[in-house]
Amino acid sequence: MKFSDMPYSRPDVDALRKQLRALTETLKTAPDYSAAKAAFLQQQELEKHLSTLSTLVEVRHSIDTRDTFYEAEADFFNAVLPEIQQAGTQALLDSPFRADFEREYGSVMFLNAQMELKTFSPEIIPELQQENDLVQAYEKLLASAQIPFEGKTYTIAQIGPLKQDPDDARRLAAWKAEGQWYKDNQAQLDELYDKLVHLRDTMGKKLGYGGYIPLGYYRMGRNCYDQNDVEKFRKAVRTYLVPLADRIFRDKAARFGKQYPMSFADNAVMFRSGEAKPTGTEQDTLNAGKAFYDALSPETGKFFRMMLDNELMDVLSTEGKQGGGYCTELIDYEVPFIFANFNGTRDDVETVIHEAGHAFAAWKNIHRIPVDTLLPSMEGCEVHSMSMEFFSWPWAELFFGKDTQKFKYSHLAGALTFIPYGTMVDHFQHEVFEHPDWTPRQRHDCWKQLLGVYMPWQKLDGDIPFYSEGEGWQRQHHIYSFPFYYIDYCLAQTVALEFWAKIQSDREDAWR
Numbered sequence: 072m073k074f075s076d077m078p079y080s081r082p083d084v085d086a087l088r089k090q091l092r093a094l095t096e097t098l099k100t101a102p103d104y105s106a107a108k109a110a111f112l113q114q115q116e117l118e119k120h121l122s123t124l125s126t127l128v129e130v131r132h133s134i135d136t137r138d139t140f141y142e143a144e145a146d147f148f149n150a151v152l153p154e155i156q157q158a159g160t161q162a163l164l165d166s167p168f169r170a171d172f173e174r175e176y177g178s179v180m181f182l183n184a185q186m187e188l189k190t191f192s193p194e195i196i197p198e199l200q201q202e203n204d205l206v207q208a209y210e211k212l213l214a215s216a217q218i219p220f221e222g223k224t225y226t227i228a229q230i231g232p233l234k235q236d237p238d239d240a241r242r243l244a245a246w247k248a249e250g251q252w253y254k255d256n257q258a259q260l261d262e263l264y265d266k267l268v269h270l271r272d273t274m275g276k277k278l279g280y281g282g283y284i285p286l287g288y289y290r291m292g293r294n295c296y297d298q299n300d301v302e303k304f305r306k307a308v309r310t311y312l313v314p315l316a317d318r319i320f321r322d323k324a325a326r327f328g329k330q331y332p333m334s335f336a337d338n339a340v341m342f343r344s345g346e347a348k349p350t351g352t353e354q355d356t357l358n359a360g361k362a363f364y365d366a367l368s369p370e371t372g373k374f375f376r377m378m379l380d381n382e383l384m385d386v387l388s389t390e391g392k393q394g395g396g397y398c399t400e401l402i403d404y405e406v407p408f409i410f411a412n413f414n415g416t417r418d419d420v421e422t423v424i425h426e427a428g429h430a431f432a433a434w435k436n437i438h439r440i441p442v443d444t445l446l447p448s449m450e451g452c453e454v455h456s457m458s459m460e461f462f463s464w465p466w467a468e469l470f471f472g473k474d475t476q477k478f479k480y481s482h483l484a485g486a487l488t489f490i491p492y493g494t495m496v497d498h499f500q501h502e503v504f505e506h507p508d509w510t511p512r513q514r515h516d517c518w519k520q521l522l523g524v525y526m527p528w529q530k531l532d533g534d535i536p537f538y539s540e541g542e543g544w545q546r547q548h549h550i551y552s553f554p555f556y557y558i559d560y561c562l563a564q565t566v567a568l569e570f571w572a573k574i575q576s577d578r579e580d581a582w583r
Protein backbone atom coordinates (compact mmCIF):
# COMPACT_ATOMS: atom_id res chain seq x y z
CA MET A 72 0.00 0.00 0.00
CA LYS A 73 1.17 3.53 -0.77
CA PHE A 74 1.95 5.68 2.26
CA SER A 75 -0.64 8.30 1.30
CA ASP A 76 -3.36 5.61 1.21
CA MET A 77 -2.69 4.30 4.70
CA PRO A 78 -5.79 5.15 6.73
CA TYR A 79 -5.70 6.80 10.13
CA SER A 80 -8.36 7.40 12.72
CA ARG A 81 -7.92 7.91 16.44
CA PRO A 82 -8.16 4.59 18.33
CA ASP A 83 -10.74 4.03 21.08
CA VAL A 84 -8.49 4.09 24.12
CA ASP A 85 -11.06 2.77 26.58
CA ALA A 86 -11.79 -0.23 24.39
CA LEU A 87 -8.06 -0.87 23.96
CA ARG A 88 -7.45 -0.67 27.68
CA LYS A 89 -10.26 -3.18 28.28
CA GLN A 90 -8.91 -5.59 25.68
CA LEU A 91 -5.40 -5.38 27.09
CA ARG A 92 -6.65 -5.90 30.64
CA ALA A 93 -8.61 -8.97 29.54
CA LEU A 94 -5.54 -10.39 27.77
CA THR A 95 -3.40 -9.76 30.84
CA GLU A 96 -5.98 -11.64 32.93
CA THR A 97 -5.90 -14.57 30.49
CA LEU A 98 -2.10 -14.59 30.59
CA LYS A 99 -2.19 -14.74 34.40
CA THR A 100 -4.80 -17.49 34.69
CA ALA A 101 -4.00 -19.57 31.59
CA PRO A 102 -4.23 -23.30 32.45
CA ASP A 103 -1.52 -24.26 29.97
CA TYR A 104 1.17 -22.84 27.69
CA SER A 105 -0.97 -22.84 24.55
CA ALA A 106 -3.64 -20.66 26.21
CA ALA A 107 -0.95 -18.31 27.55
CA LYS A 108 0.67 -18.16 24.14
CA ALA A 109 -2.63 -17.34 22.42
CA ALA A 110 -3.15 -14.38 24.76
CA PHE A 111 0.43 -13.26 24.24
CA LEU A 112 0.05 -13.37 20.44
CA GLN A 113 -3.19 -11.37 20.58
CA GLN A 114 -1.48 -8.81 22.74
CA GLN A 115 1.32 -8.64 20.16
CA GLU A 116 -1.26 -7.91 17.42
CA LEU A 117 -2.74 -5.05 19.44
CA GLU A 118 0.71 -3.69 20.08
CA LYS A 119 1.52 -3.79 16.35
CA HIS A 120 -1.67 -1.95 15.52
CA LEU A 121 -1.18 0.73 18.14
CA SER A 122 2.42 1.17 17.03
CA THR A 123 1.33 1.54 13.40
CA LEU A 124 -1.21 4.25 14.24
CA SER A 125 1.11 6.24 16.47
CA THR A 126 3.90 5.95 13.87
CA LEU A 127 1.60 7.22 11.10
CA VAL A 128 0.85 10.24 13.28
CA GLU A 129 4.48 10.80 14.16
CA VAL A 130 5.62 10.60 10.53
CA ARG A 131 2.90 12.84 9.16
CA HIS A 132 3.45 15.33 11.97
CA SER A 133 7.21 15.45 11.29
CA ILE A 134 6.64 15.95 7.54
CA ASP A 135 4.66 19.10 8.31
CA THR A 136 4.90 20.34 11.90
CA ARG A 137 2.37 23.09 11.02
CA ASP A 138 -0.41 20.56 10.33
CA THR A 139 -2.78 21.06 13.27
CA PHE A 140 -4.65 17.77 12.81
CA TYR A 141 -1.59 15.56 13.25
CA GLU A 142 -0.23 17.90 15.90
CA ALA A 143 -3.36 17.22 17.99
CA GLU A 144 -3.07 13.48 17.30
CA ALA A 145 0.59 13.54 18.36
CA ASP A 146 -0.46 15.26 21.60
CA PHE A 147 -3.12 12.61 22.07
CA PHE A 148 -0.62 9.74 21.77
CA ASN A 149 1.88 11.53 24.00
CA ALA A 150 -0.77 11.70 26.68
CA VAL A 151 -2.07 8.11 26.45
CA LEU A 152 0.82 5.92 25.31
CA PRO A 153 2.88 5.88 28.54
CA GLU A 154 0.04 4.37 30.56
CA ILE A 155 -1.27 1.94 27.91
CA GLN A 156 2.04 0.29 27.14
CA GLN A 157 2.74 -1.15 30.56
CA ALA A 158 -0.17 -3.58 30.78
CA GLY A 159 1.11 -7.07 30.03
CA THR A 160 4.78 -6.89 30.99
CA GLN A 161 4.50 -7.98 34.61
CA ALA A 162 2.04 -10.75 33.72
CA LEU A 163 4.50 -12.14 31.20
CA LEU A 164 7.35 -12.04 33.70
CA ASP A 165 5.22 -13.78 36.33
CA SER A 166 3.91 -16.41 33.94
CA PRO A 167 4.39 -20.02 35.14
CA PHE A 168 5.14 -20.80 31.46
CA ARG A 169 8.08 -18.45 31.23
CA ALA A 170 10.44 -21.33 30.40
CA ASP A 171 8.19 -22.35 27.47
CA PHE A 172 8.10 -18.75 26.24
CA GLU A 173 11.89 -18.51 26.47
CA ARG A 174 12.29 -21.72 24.51
CA GLU A 175 10.07 -20.48 21.69
CA TYR A 176 10.81 -16.75 21.61
CA GLY A 177 14.20 -16.39 23.28
CA SER A 178 15.15 -14.81 26.60
CA VAL A 179 15.85 -11.27 25.38
CA MET A 180 12.23 -10.20 25.72
CA PHE A 181 12.35 -11.10 29.42
CA LEU A 182 15.61 -9.26 29.90
CA ASN A 183 14.08 -6.22 28.18
CA ALA A 184 10.80 -6.53 30.07
CA GLN A 185 12.64 -6.56 33.39
CA MET A 186 14.52 -3.45 32.37
CA GLU A 187 11.38 -1.75 31.13
CA LEU A 188 9.72 -2.24 34.51
CA LYS A 189 12.65 -0.42 36.09
CA THR A 190 11.83 2.64 33.96
CA PHE A 191 8.27 3.11 35.07
CA SER A 192 5.95 3.70 37.96
CA PRO A 193 2.58 5.44 37.82
CA GLU A 194 4.18 8.06 40.06
CA ILE A 195 6.20 9.48 37.16
CA ILE A 196 3.34 9.74 34.63
CA PRO A 197 3.09 13.53 35.10
CA GLU A 198 6.84 13.92 34.47
CA LEU A 199 6.69 11.69 31.38
CA GLN A 200 3.90 13.78 29.94
CA GLN A 201 5.69 17.07 30.68
CA GLU A 202 8.87 15.64 29.20
CA ASN A 203 7.05 14.88 25.96
CA ASP A 204 5.66 18.41 25.83
CA LEU A 205 9.08 20.00 26.37
CA VAL A 206 10.73 17.82 23.73
CA GLN A 207 7.99 18.77 21.26
CA ALA A 208 8.50 22.44 22.10
CA TYR A 209 12.24 22.12 21.39
CA GLU A 210 11.71 20.34 18.07
CA LYS A 211 9.10 22.88 17.05
CA LEU A 212 11.36 25.80 17.92
CA LEU A 213 14.18 24.41 15.74
CA ALA A 214 11.82 23.51 12.89
CA SER A 215 10.39 27.04 12.91
CA ALA A 216 13.78 28.78 12.62
CA GLN A 217 13.84 31.59 10.05
CA ILE A 218 17.46 32.61 9.58
CA PRO A 219 18.10 35.84 7.66
CA PHE A 220 21.01 35.54 5.23
CA GLU A 221 21.90 37.58 2.14
CA GLY A 222 18.41 39.10 2.03
CA LYS A 223 16.57 35.76 2.21
CA THR A 224 15.42 33.55 5.05
CA TYR A 225 16.51 29.97 5.59
CA THR A 226 15.54 27.04 7.79
CA ILE A 227 18.31 25.25 9.71
CA ALA A 228 18.34 22.45 7.12
CA GLN A 229 18.39 24.92 4.23
CA ILE A 230 21.36 26.90 5.53
CA GLY A 231 23.40 23.68 5.94
CA PRO A 232 24.94 23.74 2.42
CA LEU A 233 25.97 27.41 2.83
CA LYS A 234 27.93 26.42 5.94
CA GLN A 235 30.10 24.41 3.53
CA ASP A 236 30.38 27.09 0.84
CA PRO A 237 33.86 27.10 -0.78
CA ASP A 238 34.13 30.88 -0.38
CA ASP A 239 35.72 31.57 3.04
CA ALA A 240 33.87 34.82 3.71
CA ARG A 241 30.46 33.53 2.63
CA ARG A 242 30.87 30.31 4.62
CA LEU A 243 31.90 32.21 7.76
CA ALA A 244 28.92 34.54 7.31
CA ALA A 245 26.55 31.54 7.08
CA TRP A 246 28.01 30.09 10.30
CA LYS A 247 27.59 33.44 12.02
CA ALA A 248 24.01 33.86 10.77
CA GLU A 249 22.99 30.44 12.05
CA GLY A 250 24.91 30.86 15.32
CA GLN A 251 23.16 34.18 15.84
CA TRP A 252 19.75 32.51 15.52
CA TYR A 253 20.69 30.13 18.34
CA LYS A 254 21.95 33.07 20.42
CA ASP A 255 18.72 34.97 19.81
CA ASN A 256 16.75 31.96 21.05
CA GLN A 257 19.15 30.93 23.77
CA ALA A 258 17.06 32.01 26.74
CA GLN A 259 14.33 29.65 25.56
CA LEU A 260 16.80 26.85 24.73
CA ASP A 261 18.37 27.18 28.20
CA GLU A 262 14.98 27.16 29.90
CA LEU A 263 13.71 24.11 28.00
CA TYR A 264 16.83 22.12 28.85
CA ASP A 265 16.89 23.26 32.46
CA LYS A 266 13.33 21.99 32.88
CA LEU A 267 14.15 18.72 31.12
CA VAL A 268 17.18 18.08 33.37
CA HIS A 269 15.18 18.67 36.55
CA LEU A 270 12.26 16.56 35.32
CA ARG A 271 14.54 13.67 34.42
CA ASP A 272 16.45 13.95 37.68
CA THR A 273 13.14 13.87 39.56
CA MET A 274 12.03 10.76 37.67
CA GLY A 275 15.28 9.01 38.58
CA LYS A 276 14.86 9.96 42.23
CA LYS A 277 11.20 8.95 42.38
CA LEU A 278 12.15 5.53 41.02
CA GLY A 279 14.86 5.19 43.67
CA TYR A 280 18.04 5.62 41.62
CA GLY A 281 19.26 8.82 43.27
CA GLY A 282 19.35 10.59 39.89
CA TYR A 283 18.81 10.18 36.19
CA ILE A 284 21.85 8.26 34.89
CA PRO A 285 20.83 4.65 35.79
CA LEU A 286 17.29 5.39 34.58
CA GLY A 287 18.70 6.85 31.36
CA TYR A 288 20.57 3.58 30.70
CA TYR A 289 17.46 1.48 31.38
CA ARG A 290 15.38 3.72 29.13
CA MET A 291 17.89 3.20 26.34
CA GLY A 292 17.33 -0.56 26.75
CA ARG A 293 21.03 -1.24 27.45
CA ASN A 294 20.91 -4.95 28.07
CA CYS A 295 24.63 -5.73 27.59
CA TYR A 296 26.85 -2.85 28.74
CA ASP A 297 26.94 -0.31 31.54
CA GLN A 298 28.44 2.99 32.66
CA ASN A 299 31.82 1.39 33.46
CA ASP A 300 32.12 0.07 29.92
CA VAL A 301 31.25 3.48 28.53
CA GLU A 302 33.93 5.11 30.71
CA LYS A 303 36.52 2.67 29.38
CA PHE A 304 35.47 3.38 25.81
CA ARG A 305 35.65 7.12 26.46
CA LYS A 306 39.18 6.78 27.80
CA ALA A 307 40.24 4.78 24.73
CA VAL A 308 38.76 7.48 22.48
CA ARG A 309 40.80 10.17 24.24
CA THR A 310 43.97 8.07 24.19
CA TYR A 311 43.92 6.67 20.66
CA LEU A 312 41.37 8.40 18.51
CA VAL A 313 41.60 12.09 19.47
CA PRO A 314 45.30 12.26 18.42
CA LEU A 315 44.49 10.52 15.10
CA ALA A 316 41.54 12.81 14.42
CA ASP A 317 43.65 15.80 15.41
CA ARG A 318 46.18 14.86 12.73
CA ILE A 319 43.44 15.05 10.08
CA PHE A 320 42.72 18.65 11.11
CA ARG A 321 46.40 19.59 11.38
CA ASP A 322 47.00 18.21 7.87
CA LYS A 323 44.05 20.17 6.61
CA ALA A 324 45.21 23.44 8.19
CA ALA A 325 48.57 22.89 6.44
CA ARG A 326 46.83 22.18 3.11
CA PHE A 327 44.71 25.32 3.53
CA GLY A 328 47.76 27.40 4.44
CA LYS A 329 46.07 28.45 7.68
CA GLN A 330 47.07 28.33 11.29
CA TYR A 331 45.97 25.41 13.48
CA PRO A 332 43.47 25.38 15.20
CA MET A 333 41.14 26.67 12.51
CA SER A 334 37.62 28.03 13.06
CA PHE A 335 34.44 25.94 13.02
CA ALA A 336 33.74 27.46 9.59
CA ASP A 337 37.12 26.44 8.13
CA ASN A 338 36.98 22.97 9.70
CA ALA A 339 33.58 22.44 8.10
CA VAL A 340 35.09 21.95 4.65
CA MET A 341 37.56 19.27 3.68
CA PHE A 342 38.99 20.59 0.40
CA ARG A 343 40.09 23.94 -0.97
CA SER A 344 38.73 22.93 -4.38
CA GLY A 345 35.20 22.27 -3.07
CA GLU A 346 33.52 19.33 -1.37
CA ALA A 347 32.55 16.04 -2.97
CA LYS A 348 29.12 16.70 -4.48
CA PRO A 349 26.52 14.35 -5.91
CA THR A 350 26.72 14.72 -9.69
CA GLY A 351 22.98 15.10 -10.27
CA THR A 352 19.71 16.23 -8.75
CA GLU A 353 18.05 14.76 -5.68
CA GLN A 354 16.14 12.44 -8.00
CA ASP A 355 19.44 11.31 -9.55
CA THR A 356 20.74 10.49 -6.08
CA LEU A 357 17.66 8.33 -5.47
CA ASN A 358 18.17 6.62 -8.85
CA ALA A 359 21.83 5.97 -8.04
CA GLY A 360 20.64 4.51 -4.72
CA LYS A 361 18.41 2.15 -6.66
CA ALA A 362 21.28 1.11 -8.93
CA PHE A 363 23.52 0.50 -5.89
CA TYR A 364 20.98 -1.63 -4.04
CA ASP A 365 20.27 -3.58 -7.23
CA ALA A 366 23.96 -4.33 -7.67
CA LEU A 367 24.66 -5.15 -4.03
CA SER A 368 22.35 -8.20 -3.76
CA PRO A 369 18.99 -9.48 -5.07
CA GLU A 370 17.30 -8.89 -1.70
CA THR A 371 18.47 -5.29 -1.41
CA GLY A 372 17.30 -4.58 -4.98
CA LYS A 373 13.81 -5.90 -4.27
CA PHE A 374 13.72 -3.96 -1.03
CA PHE A 375 14.65 -0.58 -2.49
CA ARG A 376 12.14 -0.82 -5.36
CA MET A 377 9.40 -1.67 -2.87
CA MET A 378 10.30 1.47 -0.86
CA LEU A 379 10.12 3.71 -3.94
CA ASP A 380 6.91 2.16 -5.29
CA ASN A 381 5.06 2.70 -2.01
CA GLU A 382 6.14 6.30 -1.27
CA LEU A 383 8.07 5.12 1.77
CA MET A 384 10.85 7.72 1.46
CA ASP A 385 10.12 11.38 2.22
CA VAL A 386 13.53 12.89 1.68
CA LEU A 387 13.22 16.42 0.23
CA SER A 388 13.65 19.41 2.52
CA THR A 389 10.43 21.43 2.72
CA GLU A 390 9.12 24.22 4.94
CA GLY A 391 7.67 23.19 8.27
CA LYS A 392 9.41 19.84 8.10
CA GLN A 393 11.16 18.63 11.23
CA GLY A 394 14.96 18.51 10.98
CA GLY A 395 17.19 15.45 10.74
CA GLY A 396 16.47 12.02 9.37
CA TYR A 397 15.13 8.75 10.73
CA CYS A 398 13.85 5.34 9.80
CA THR A 399 10.76 3.82 11.38
CA GLU A 400 8.38 0.91 10.77
CA LEU A 401 4.68 0.65 9.88
CA ILE A 402 4.32 -2.88 11.17
CA ASP A 403 0.70 -3.54 10.10
CA TYR A 404 1.82 -2.94 6.52
CA GLU A 405 5.11 -4.82 6.99
CA VAL A 406 7.18 -1.89 5.70
CA PRO A 407 9.75 0.61 7.00
CA PHE A 408 9.60 4.36 6.34
CA ILE A 409 12.50 6.75 5.69
CA PHE A 410 12.39 10.44 6.60
CA ALA A 411 15.17 12.85 5.60
CA ASN A 412 15.98 16.43 4.61
CA PHE A 413 18.00 16.43 1.39
CA ASN A 414 20.15 19.54 1.00
CA GLY A 415 22.19 18.91 -2.13
CA THR A 416 25.38 17.87 -0.32
CA ARG A 417 27.07 14.50 0.12
CA ASP A 418 24.95 14.10 3.27
CA ASP A 419 22.05 13.22 0.94
CA VAL A 420 23.88 10.17 -0.33
CA GLU A 421 24.98 9.11 3.13
CA THR A 422 21.45 9.62 4.42
CA VAL A 423 19.76 7.57 1.74
CA ILE A 424 22.25 4.75 2.23
CA HIS A 425 22.37 5.03 6.02
CA GLU A 426 18.62 5.14 6.60
CA ALA A 427 18.05 2.47 3.97
CA GLY A 428 20.55 0.33 5.90
CA HIS A 429 18.24 0.57 8.90
CA ALA A 430 15.18 0.04 6.74
CA PHE A 431 16.65 -3.04 5.08
CA ALA A 432 17.42 -4.61 8.47
CA ALA A 433 13.88 -3.84 9.68
CA TRP A 434 12.28 -5.17 6.50
CA LYS A 435 14.21 -8.46 6.73
CA ASN A 436 13.01 -8.84 10.29
CA ILE A 437 9.49 -7.37 10.13
CA HIS A 438 7.61 -10.59 11.01
CA ARG A 439 9.52 -11.14 14.23
CA ILE A 440 7.66 -11.93 17.42
CA PRO A 441 8.01 -10.45 19.97
CA VAL A 442 7.53 -7.10 18.25
CA ASP A 443 9.92 -5.49 20.73
CA THR A 444 12.83 -7.43 19.27
CA LEU A 445 12.14 -6.45 15.66
CA LEU A 446 15.14 -4.17 16.12
CA PRO A 447 18.18 -4.86 18.30
CA SER A 448 19.32 -2.25 20.85
CA MET A 449 20.32 1.07 19.32
CA GLU A 450 24.07 0.49 18.94
CA GLY A 451 23.22 -2.71 17.05
CA CYS A 452 20.83 -0.81 14.75
CA GLU A 453 23.53 1.69 13.86
CA VAL A 454 25.94 -1.07 12.90
CA HIS A 455 23.51 -1.96 10.07
CA SER A 456 23.29 1.60 8.77
CA MET A 457 26.89 2.74 9.22
CA SER A 458 28.31 -0.45 7.74
CA MET A 459 25.94 -0.09 4.76
CA GLU A 460 27.59 3.28 4.09
CA PHE A 461 30.94 1.52 3.66
CA PHE A 462 29.41 -1.27 1.56
CA SER A 463 28.40 1.41 -0.96
CA TRP A 464 32.02 2.43 -1.68
CA PRO A 465 32.49 0.30 -4.83
CA TRP A 466 29.50 2.15 -6.34
CA ALA A 467 30.49 5.61 -5.09
CA GLU A 468 31.11 6.75 -8.67
CA LEU A 469 27.39 6.42 -9.45
CA PHE A 470 26.75 9.19 -6.94
CA PHE A 471 29.92 11.27 -7.10
CA GLY A 472 31.49 10.83 -10.54
CA LYS A 473 34.84 12.61 -10.62
CA ASP A 474 34.53 13.50 -6.91
CA THR A 475 34.66 9.84 -5.84
CA GLN A 476 38.10 9.99 -4.19
CA LYS A 477 37.15 13.15 -2.36
CA PHE A 478 34.01 11.45 -1.11
CA LYS A 479 35.91 8.45 0.22
CA TYR A 480 38.47 10.62 2.02
CA SER A 481 35.73 12.76 3.60
CA HIS A 482 33.66 9.75 4.57
CA LEU A 483 36.50 7.94 6.29
CA ALA A 484 37.93 11.08 7.90
CA GLY A 485 34.38 11.94 8.97
CA ALA A 486 33.95 8.55 10.64
CA LEU A 487 37.23 8.94 12.54
CA THR A 488 36.54 12.50 13.68
CA PHE A 489 32.90 11.83 14.52
CA ILE A 490 33.70 9.39 17.33
CA PRO A 491 35.39 12.02 19.56
CA TYR A 492 32.46 14.40 18.99
CA GLY A 493 29.86 11.74 19.76
CA THR A 494 31.74 10.59 22.84
CA MET A 495 31.83 14.19 24.03
CA VAL A 496 28.05 14.51 23.59
CA ASP A 497 27.69 11.48 25.85
CA HIS A 498 30.30 12.63 28.37
CA PHE A 499 28.57 16.03 28.59
CA GLN A 500 25.26 14.41 29.49
CA HIS A 501 26.87 12.37 32.27
CA GLU A 502 28.30 15.60 33.73
CA VAL A 503 24.94 17.35 33.41
CA PHE A 504 23.00 14.63 35.21
CA GLU A 505 25.67 14.23 37.87
CA HIS A 506 25.17 17.95 38.59
CA PRO A 507 21.43 18.46 38.06
CA ASP A 508 21.48 21.82 39.83
CA TRP A 509 24.00 23.42 37.50
CA THR A 510 22.94 26.74 36.06
CA PRO A 511 22.69 27.09 32.27
CA ARG A 512 26.01 28.99 32.42
CA GLN A 513 27.72 26.07 34.16
CA ARG A 514 26.44 23.68 31.47
CA HIS A 515 27.88 25.90 28.76
CA ASP A 516 31.21 26.05 30.62
CA CYS A 517 31.29 22.26 30.83
CA TRP A 518 30.71 21.88 27.08
CA LYS A 519 33.41 24.42 26.34
CA GLN A 520 35.89 22.60 28.56
CA LEU A 521 35.09 19.21 26.96
CA LEU A 522 35.61 20.75 23.51
CA GLY A 523 39.22 21.38 24.53
CA VAL A 524 39.64 17.69 25.44
CA TYR A 525 37.79 15.95 22.61
CA MET A 526 38.03 18.49 19.78
CA PRO A 527 41.20 20.52 20.33
CA TRP A 528 41.10 21.40 16.61
CA GLN A 529 38.24 23.88 17.07
CA LYS A 530 39.17 27.50 17.71
CA LEU A 531 37.21 28.91 20.66
CA ASP A 532 37.76 32.62 20.18
CA GLY A 533 34.13 33.76 20.37
CA ASP A 534 34.19 35.09 16.80
CA ILE A 535 31.27 32.88 15.67
CA PRO A 536 28.28 33.44 17.97
CA PHE A 537 27.17 30.28 19.83
CA TYR A 538 29.67 27.87 18.20
CA SER A 539 33.04 29.36 19.04
CA GLU A 540 31.69 30.53 22.37
CA GLY A 541 31.53 26.81 23.24
CA GLU A 542 27.74 26.55 23.30
CA GLY A 543 27.01 24.46 20.20
CA TRP A 544 25.51 21.53 22.12
CA GLN A 545 22.07 23.11 21.96
CA ARG A 546 21.78 22.27 18.25
CA GLN A 547 22.19 18.55 19.01
CA HIS A 548 18.63 17.17 19.05
CA HIS A 549 19.58 14.02 20.97
CA ILE A 550 20.68 15.98 24.04
CA TYR A 551 17.15 17.33 24.44
CA SER A 552 15.03 14.63 22.87
CA PHE A 553 16.84 11.31 23.45
CA PRO A 554 19.11 11.57 26.49
CA PHE A 555 22.13 9.22 26.44
CA TYR A 556 21.30 8.14 22.89
CA TYR A 557 24.59 9.05 21.23
CA ILE A 558 27.33 6.78 22.51
CA ASP A 559 25.43 4.16 20.49
CA TYR A 560 26.57 5.88 17.28
CA CYS A 561 30.17 5.87 18.50
CA LEU A 562 30.15 2.17 19.37
CA ALA A 563 28.50 1.36 16.04
CA GLN A 564 30.92 3.56 14.07
CA THR A 565 33.76 1.61 15.66
CA VAL A 566 32.23 -1.67 14.46
CA ALA A 567 31.48 -0.15 11.04
CA LEU A 568 35.19 0.70 10.75
CA GLU A 569 35.94 -2.97 11.40
CA PHE A 570 33.62 -3.75 8.47
CA TRP A 571 35.46 -1.13 6.42
CA ALA A 572 38.71 -3.00 7.08
CA LYS A 573 37.11 -6.34 6.23
CA ILE A 574 35.60 -4.96 3.00
CA GLN A 575 39.11 -3.92 1.90
CA SER A 576 40.23 -7.55 2.05
CA ASP A 577 37.08 -9.53 1.10
CA ARG A 578 33.84 -7.68 0.33
CA GLU A 579 31.77 -10.80 -0.45
CA ASP A 580 32.67 -12.33 2.86
CA ALA A 581 32.01 -9.09 4.73
CA TRP A 582 28.51 -8.83 3.16
CA ARG A 583 27.74 -12.47 3.94
Ligand SMILES: [Zn+2]
Pocket residue numbers: 425429453456
Ligand atom coordinates in the same frame (compact mmCIF):
# COMPACT_ATOMS: atom_id res chain seq x y z
ZN1 LIG B 1 21.00 5.67 12.09
